[in-house]
Amino acid sequence: MKIVLNGEPKQIERATDIPGLLEELGLAAPALLVEHNGLALHRDEWPRRALTEGDRVEIIRIVAGG
Numbered sequence: 001m002k003i004v005l006n007g008e009p010k011q012i013e014r015a016t017d018i019p020g021l022l023e024e025l026g027l028a029a030p031a032l033l034v035e036h037n038g039l040a041l042h043r044d045e046w047p048r049r050a051l052t053e054g055d056r057v058e059i060i061r062i063v064a065g066g
Contacts (some may be wrong), residue, residue, distance in 0.1 A: 004056045018046035021057065033060040 003010055015021040018036065022029055023042075034041050035058040036049050051057075 001051065001053050003051060003054065006058055010049070016051055018049045018051070018057075021051060022046075022059075025059075027059065027061075031062045033062060034058070035060075 001012055003012060012021060013026045018034055018041065019050055021030070022032065022034075029043070029046075034046065037056050041049060
């Protein structure tokens with residue numbers, strides 16, 4: 001299925017929801033913020049967000065520093 005990930009077209013193979021997408025991309029969930037089709041999601045909402053063709057997903061990595 002094709003989605004738009006951080007503004008770029010992306011073919012995903014197995015993912016059917018947000019946690020599956022993060023796993024497919026090899027991203028560690030604790031340091032991420034996710035927006036799905038323009039809606040910022042709380043982490044507990046991720047499993048309930050099914051992915052469909054053409055969805056827009058933004059993933060932001062939180063980085064601490066000083």
